[in-house]
Amino acid sequence: MKWFTRTAGMAAIAAAMTAGGAVAQDNTIRFGLLQDFTAVYTFVTGEYNQGQRDYLTLVNQEGGIDGHTFNAIVRDTGNQPQRGIEAYNRAREEGAILFDFLSTPVSRALVDQVLQDEVVLITPLHGRGDASDGTTFPYVFPMMATYWSQATILAQYLKDNGGLDGKKIAVVHIDSPFGREPIPVLEALAEDEGFELRAFPYASPGNEQSATWSEVRRYRPDAVFIWGAGGGQSVSVREGIRNGIPAENIYSVVWLAETDAANVGADVMTGVHRYEAVATGTDLPILQRIQEQVIDAGLGAGDAAAVGSTYYNIGVATMAVAVEAARLALEHEGAPLDGAKLKAGFERIENFDAEGLMPPITITAEDHQGGGFGRVSQWNGTAWEPVSDWFAAYQDVVREEIEQGAAEYAGGN
Amino acid sequence: MAYFLELLVNGALTGLMYSLAALGFVLIYKASGVPNLAQGAMVMAAAYVVWFFTSLGLSVWLAIPLGVATMFLFGLMTERVLLRRMVGQPVIMVVMLTLGMEIVLRGLVPGFLGAAPKPLDIGIGLAPVIIGDVFINREYLVGGVLALALIGGSMLFFRTRTGTKMRAVSDDHVASWAVGLSVERVIGLSWGIAGIAAVGAGTLWGAVQGVDWTLSGLLFPAVAVVILGGVDSITGVLVGGLLVGILGSVIPGYLDSYAGGSTRDVVTSLIILVTIVFRPYGIFGREDIERI
Numbered sequence: 018m019k020w021f022t023r024t025a026g027m028a029a030i031a032a033a034m035t036a037g038g039a040v041a042q043d044n045t046i047r048f049g050l051l052q053d054f055t056a057v058y059t060f061v062t063g064e065y066n067q068g069q070r071d072y073l074t075l076v077n078q079e080g081g082i083d084g085h086t087f088n089a090i091v092r093d094t095g096n097q098p099q100r101g102i103e104a105y106n107r108a109r110e111e112g113a114i115l116f117d118f119l120s121t122p123v124s125r126a127l128v129d130q131v132l133q134d135e136v137v138l139i140t141p142l143h144g145r146g147d148a149s150d151g152t153t154f155p156y157v158f159p160m161m162a163t164y165w166s167q168a169t170i171l172a173q174y175l176k177d178n179g180g181l182d183g184k185k186i187a188v189v190h191i192d193s194p195f196g197r198e199p200i201p202v203l204e205a206l207a208e209d210e211g212f213e214l215r216a217f218p219y220a221s222p223g224n225e226q227s228a229t230w231s232e233v234r235r236y237r238p239d240a241v242f243i244w245g246a247g248g249g250q251s252v253s254v255r256e257g258i259r260n261g262i263p264a265e266n267i268y269s270v271v272w273l274a275e276t277d278a279a280n281v282g283a284d285v286m287t288g289v290h291r292y293e294a295v296a297t298g299t300d301l302p303i304l305q306r307i308q309e310q311v312i313d314a315g316l317g318a319g320d321a322a323a324v325g326s327t328y329y330n331i332g333v334a335t336m337a338v339a340v341e342a343a344r345l346a347l348e349h350e351g352a353p354l355d356g357a358k359l360k361a362g363f364e365r366i367e368n369f370d371a372e373g374l375m376p377p378i379t380i381t382a383e384d385h386q387g388g389g390f391g392r393v394s395q396w397n398g399t400a401w402e403p404v405s406d407w408f409a410a411y412q413d414v415v416r417e418e419i420e421q422g423a424a425e426y427a428g429g430n
Numbered sequence: 431m432a433y434f435l436e437l438l439v440n441g442a443l444t445g446l447m448y449s450l451a452a453l454g455f456v457l458i459y460k461a462s463g464v465p466n467l468a469q470g471a472m473v474m475a476a477a478y479v480v481w482f483f484t485s486l487g488l489s490v491w492l493a494i495p496l497g498v499a500t501m502f503l504f505g506l507m508t509e510r511v512l513l514r515r516m517v518g519q520p521v522i523m524v525v526m527l528t529l530g531m532e533i534v535l536r537g538l539v540p541g542f543l544g545a546a547p548k549p550l551d552i553g554i555g556l557a558p559v560i561i562g563d564v565f566i567n568r569e570y571l572v573g574g575v576l577a578l579a580l581i582g583g584s585m586l587f588f589r590t591r592t593g594t595k596m597r598a599v600s601d602d603h604v605a606s607w608a609v610g611l612s613v614e615r616v617i618g619l620s621w622g623i624a625g626i627a628a629v630g631a632g633t634l635w636g637a638v639q640g641v642d643w644t645l646s647g648l649l650f651p652a653v654a655v656v657i658l659g660g661v662d663s664i665t666g667v668l669v670g671g672l673l674v675g676i677l678g679s680v681i682p683g684y685l686d687s688y689a690g691g692s693t694r695d696v697v698t699s700l701i702i703l704v705t706i707v708f709r710p711y712g713i714f715g716r717e718d719i720e721r722i
Contacts (some may be wrong), residue, residue, distance in 0.1 A: 055537050059545030059643060192692035220682075220692040222647060224639040227440040227567050228683040228694075234565070235433060248547045248639045255638075259556050260565060279549045280640035285556055 044085045046343055046354055048073070048336075049108035049116040051123075053096040058119055060247035060276065061328045065119060066091065067319035068332025071311050072303070072340070074318070078310045082344045085352065094118060098126035109134065114356045115339055119143060121195065131156050136356035137342075137363065141335050142271055142294060146198065147422025149386035151364070154423070156356065158363050158385045160338055160378065161331075164270065165415045166389030167292040168199035168242070171268045172206050173410030174290075174393045175240055181210040187233050189226075189253055190244035192218035199244060199270075205414050223249020230256040239266065246272040251280035254289055264288035265395070274327035278396055286396050290404070293394040295334040295375045297401050299325035302372040303333060327401065330374065337371035338363075338378070376407035389415055432563035437683040438676055440567050443574035445655075445675015449667045450577040451631040452652035452659075453584060454624030460600040460662045461620035462513070464521065467528040470649025471535035472625060476501045477632030477641040478539050481548050490552055497629045505625030509618035532646065540643045547640035552633065573634040580630050581668050584623075588664070596620060600662065651678070654698045658705050660715025669713060674701060 050069055052062050073087040081087070090108045094101040101123030105116060115137040118124045124144035131138040138157045140148060146163035148154040162170065175181055188203060190196035200216055207214040215236060219229040223245050230253075233241065241262055243253040250273050257267050258281075265288035273291045299308060304325055312321050323329045346354055346362025363380050366387075370377040378387030389409040394401040451473050458466045466472075479500050483493035512531070516524045554572050558565040587593045599606045599616040606613050635645055651674055659670025682694045711717045 054545065055541065056643070059540060060547055063545055216690075218686060218690075218692040220694040222644040224635065224644060224647070225444055225694075227444065227570065228437050228679045229686070229692075231433060231436050231440070231565070232683060232687070248642050248644050251547065252639050255556055259558050259567065276546050276548075276640075280547055282551070282556070 044081075044352070045088045045112075046082075046085050047088045047090055047108070047111060047113040047115075048339065049090045049092075049105065049113035051090070051092045051094050051101060051104040051108060051116060052119040053123070054093040056096040057247075058096060061272070061274075062119055063319065064323045064326050064328035065332035065335075067317075067323055068329035068334075069117070069336045070318035071307050071316075071324070071329075072333045072336040074311045074316050075303075075307050076336075076340050078314070078316070079306075082340065083347045083352070085343070085347065085354075087340065087343075094120060094123050096120045096122060098123050101126060102130070105130065109136070114354060114359050115139065117141070117335065121145075128154065128157060131356075134356065135360075137359045139335060139339060142331065145422065145426075147419050147426060149384060149389075149419045150423035151380075151382050151385040152423075153427050154385065155382075156360055158380065160335070160363070160380060160385065160387050161294050161375075162292070162389045162391045162409075163386055163415065163419075164195070164198040164244075165202045165418050166386065166409065166412070167270055167294075167391060168202050169206065169389075169411035169415055170391045170408065171242060171290075171292055171393065172203065172210070173408070174405055175268075176210065177405075181206075181212040184212045184239040185236065186212055186214050187217055187236055187238035187241045188214065188244060189217045189219065189229060189233060189241055189257075191221055191223050191246070191249055193221055195246070196244050199242070202411075202414055202418055203242075205417075206411060209414075219245075219249070219253075221249075222247065223252055226252050226256050230260045233257070233262070234260040238262070240268055241266060242268050242270070243273075244270045246270075248280070251277040254281045254286055258285060265290065268292075268393075271391075275401075283396075284398055287398040289396045290393055291396075291401070293327075293392050293401065293403065295327075295331045296373065296403070297325060297327050297330055297394075301330075301374050303337065303374050304330070307333070334371055334375045337374065338366065338369065341366055341369050341371075386419075388412075433683070434680065436564045436566070437680045439564065440570055441676040441679025442672050443567065443570035443675070444679060445671040445673065446574035446577040446581075446668075447570065447631065447634055447671075448648070448651040448655050448674055449581060449671025450573075450627060450634065451648040452655040452667050452671060453581060453631075453664070454627040455652055455656050456661065456664060456667050457584070457620045457624045457627065458617075459656075460664075461596055462617045463600075464513070464524050464528065465661070466624065467525060467649065468531035468535060469624065469628070469652060470646040471532040471539075472501070472504075472628040473632045473635070473648050474641075474643060474645035475504070475535050475539045475632070476625065476628040477550065477636035477645050478543050478548075480629065480633050481550050481636065481641045482543055484550065485548075490550070494629065494633060497633070498626050501625030501629050502622040503625075505621035505623070506618050509614070509621040513617065513621070514614060532649070536643055536646050545643065547642040548636075550633065550636040550641050552637045554637065569634075569638050573638070576630065576634065577671075578668075580627065581664060584627075584664050587623075592619070650695075651698055654701050656712070657702050658712055660712030662716055663712065663714035666712055666714035674698065677701065 077086045092104045117139045121143045141161040148157035219226045267289045269291035278286045342362035345365040346358045350358035366380045368377040376390035393405045394403045455469045480493045480497040483496045655670040659666025685693045
């Protein structure tokens with residue numbers, strides 16, 4: 018309920034601020050966080066958006082950047098492209114120069130528009146993977162590892178811990194473009210590294226997967242990648258364990274968090290691995306400052322218990338990168354900021370790790386993914402524990418996918 | 431053979447759990463002739479209500495009866511506040527009303543109680559029941575047995591005095607009025623009982639997958655169950671559920687590898703389509719003959 022009232026409150030404040038035409042002329046940098054609070058991405062949006070707003074509040078509390086403060090325009094799109102387009106147009110009128118929809122359908126629907134309007138669209142952990150090609154998508158920034166890179170990191174981890182040659186890997190995935198996304202990359206790796214790969218799709222949203230896992234059990238895989246989101250992920254883990262797959266042989270895409278552990282049973286899920294984009298917990302400098310200056314000061318955007326959770330910290334990291342881009346843009350391009358200057362700021366980011374919150378990323382005009390870094394963590398019964406350093410893997414294979422997709426996009430436009 | 435049996439048994443049990451979601455649909459249709467498109471959202475709301483009581487620190491075994499009472503009242507109030515105003519309106523408007531209810535419930539309930547998936551532990555372990563090389567999902571086994579009991583209870587209920595009144599109302603509203611039956615009260619009761627069925631389905635499915643908005647998606651298999659079994663038949667709910675569950679498990683179990691994608695929803699859609707084309711009243715549905 019808190020996020021609902023606070024979201025509504027933020028929307029009202031944003032509307033009130035703009036009602037008098039007070040846009041863009043002041044020293045406020047506006048970000049449009051127009052996300053899906055009520056439909057498909059509900060498993061992540063609340064905590065993610067809360068982390069984003071709390072980080073912007075922290076920056077403002079610390080005096081902003083070079084006299085500039087940040088304002089989040091928060092609205093619900095319900096994962097519907099039509100509503101996303103409407104929210105985008107309103108936020109544009111209010112002066113937003115950066116957008117985050119946290120919704121693949123909405124982000125995809127607006128790619129052409131942001132390229133035309135020359136404003137920044139960030140697509141961390143969603144949207145088009147091929148938008149990592151900055152030459153084709155100059156204003157779109159995935160800025161974190163794409164699903165292709167997540168798959169290669171998990172494969173590299175397996176290679177480093179027992180090898181891949183002769184092994185059998187099952188990919189149990191939601192039957193959607195997102196679920197199928199890692200398969201081409203893994204097929205290429207299977208050929209190069211000599212392992213066997215088999216995909217097991219299940220129907221969306223994944224609340225019933227028993228037939229799929231009966232088949233997986235008979236396949237006798239050495240490792241299982243689960244590629245879904247929301248409630249379907251906890252069903253996958255439960256079905257995997259029920260069918261005798263050791264928890265430590267289950268490897269998840271980024272969408273597996275503390276809430277899923279609670280659903281599966283914290284003890285039951287012990288041993289499960291996942292790709293990790295951002296460190297979790299509160300034992301990090303940025304998180305401690307948020308706790309002191311935002312949460313303890315009563316300025317938090319939601320439930321304080323969410324601070325430090327997986328999705329909260331991912332939200333914080335996205336805004337840390339965006340604010341760093343704004344800082345670089347102000348330093349090199351000068352005020353007032355617009356989309357083009359902010360884009361240039363993003364492309365100046367080098368080895369930025371948000372004080373240890375995330376892997377060091379470098380964004381260039383060609384590479385908007387930031388290097389495709391991440392790490393593997395394991396659920397220890399109470400928390401996610403890193404079991405590798407930050408690294409990137411098989412980026413040559415990933416780059417092929419990126420360039421192929423980008424070429425198809427360019428060919429169609 | 432073991433693989434086939436595993437798909438068959440787990441599919442049958444899953445189908446029984448779908449039947450529970452479909453039961454409320456049939457009860458309301460039997461009494462009022464209205465297809466309740468909000469039944470999936472009622473299942474979701476019921477799961478949220480049970481979870482909410484557990485979040486207050488109550489045992490799940492106390493939360494469930496409280497959820498039953500809450501959803502029974504919700505059903506009664508829905509009829510009293512919304513449906514009764516629609517008397518005399520075209521059926522399509524009543525259907526649109528239930529669609530509106532579905533949208534409102536799906537937005538408001540997660541909005542107020544939290545959209546992230548929530549755990550609902552009813553104490554069923556993960557370990558499967560193993561017979562030879564056949565693994566039977568323990569949650570589905572318990573869910574299937576409970577569903578069977580509730581559906582059986584509903585059949586018996588229709589043999590009671592109140593149940594007989596409900597059958598009379600479902601047969602003919604005007605004649606029921608003429609002999610002094612309170613049609614409104616009977617329809618309200620059907621909504622209340624549908625609320626109770628929603629608690630059963632919501633609790634069982636919530637325990638399997640966690641409680642979130644996706645529970646409202648149970649409307650789709652529930653509709654397939656009632657179309658196949660017959661929209662006004664409780665026996666049809668039972669048989670339709672078993673068939674939808676078994677076909678939705680066995681066929682994808684063999685086809686998915688070749689199809690390269692999940693065929694379960696395709697199977698469910700085909701069940702709906704083929705039934706409507708070849709037997710529009712379903713297996714056990716009553717074929718109303720109208721004089722032209």
